[in-house]
Amino acid sequence: MSGLLALFDDVAAMVKMAAASVDDVGAAAGRASAKAAGVVVDDTAVTPRYVHGFTADRELPMIKRIALGSLRNKVLVILPVILLLSQFLPWLLTPILMVGGVYLCFEGAEKLYEKVSGHHAEEEAPAAARGADQEDVMVKGAIRTDFILSAEIMVISLNEVADEGLLSRAIILVVVAIGITLLVYGVVGLIVKMDDVGLHLSGRSSAAARRVGLLLVRGMPKLLALLSTVGVVAMLWVGGHILLVGADELGWHAPYALVHGAEEAAAHAVPAVGGVLGWLVNTAASAVIGVVVGAVVVAVLHLVPRRARAAQH
Template structure:
């Protein structure tokens, strides 16, 4: 009896060790997957603040919370089930679906540029607070739609990184990645958009250098948010163009990707000390141009051509 109990305890200890090792493996794999998707996380962080620009300070955090909840739903309730099923049974379909999302990002980025150039920018209609709750709902919905595409790329990149894991491990890893990245992105966004309030608090409740720092933050944040808004538009073109660039290569048309790779490699050799950065910058710039070109075509189809036809009819 004692021998049987000892054997049972040994088995339990062995199972516990395996479970602990599995937890370590899942944690390490989730870390690798998150790092691999870090580039898109930066884009997501840059894109989101423009959706709260112009709102009253009291509405900023509630709006970010709504977008964050929508982002988590995107990842866990929409993207994750679809990605897991497709990766298990139809892995070849992931690339075309991701390219459709990339095309939408290109369209949205190009549409923002067209609105500014053509004078149809909704932001020019007046302060957001004066446009009512419907406008807030529209902005939140637009942010969640954009997040769906960015989150899809994050999740697919992360999934590719752990594709060698068993199904259950993959599922757990992806849930961890989804929660961790959402908390990180929208935590950073919340800090960015509330930094002016922090500065105002320091300027009015402190003295000396701390108060000066607060006044500096208050003055700097409108500029920072304006720059981030522009970066967000560029990021949509960049990410969308890069999705399409990689997608066409995965589908078998290698010429364009090879030309970009050659240009990236050539530029990286100019200054070895910063060659990696120059190569990345080259790839990013070309991806953004591709995104702008594709987005401009979709904008023309969706807006310019119908508007001209309508004007001609009148």
């Protein structure tokens, strides 16, 4: 009997240890997610532009496909790679992340170039009218862009739990990957379907409900168009920020020191809103870096080959 009681005591102790471990994982995942909050906001702003212009019945299925692709990227590709690198080749994480930053700068600058030059003006037609394959193209583009943002989210999260053991890091990052994916694409789903909610409310008998419904119906297309623009800007500032911080970590301190100094000066200039001003300065500087780097890549990939072909003819 005493042996059975001792076994129960051991089981109870193991359960308490497991519960404590779950609490520790939850707390660590919360800390890691909070550090990546800025990129999460950017990811939420970027995604709606990929479903902008499609018919209402295709919006949620597209978001579901993008969300599943994002989760696969995080758990099956990014997570194993960054865990192995952090364990054996930690110095490679920053250069790899910077390559992704260059891609984000390029994609954002390319969208600006298309708007300014009108080179792809025909794509301004509604997405649903550009053929059945357009949905696949946009979903793949969204997943490709999300891959870079997801990589930054996961690397930032990894840095917050770098002192944990390999297994603990893996579990925490899986929790972060699932939680952030649900948060981002849950919010995106709500944003793109708010006009349907407005349409439903506009048919209600209550005058207040109808007013709110009409406001949503009229306002959501403008909000989606605004988010599409914010998404492009977000790619530029996130990409530029990755390059700014990465260059500092690799030993080129001057650009980051300059931006950080300007950020500190802005923060102390108006103490009441110093944090906001400092963030705006950092964001603006990162966006400028993103535009410059992206413009160089766009010139190399688009303008130079086009002029060479024109010269041949």
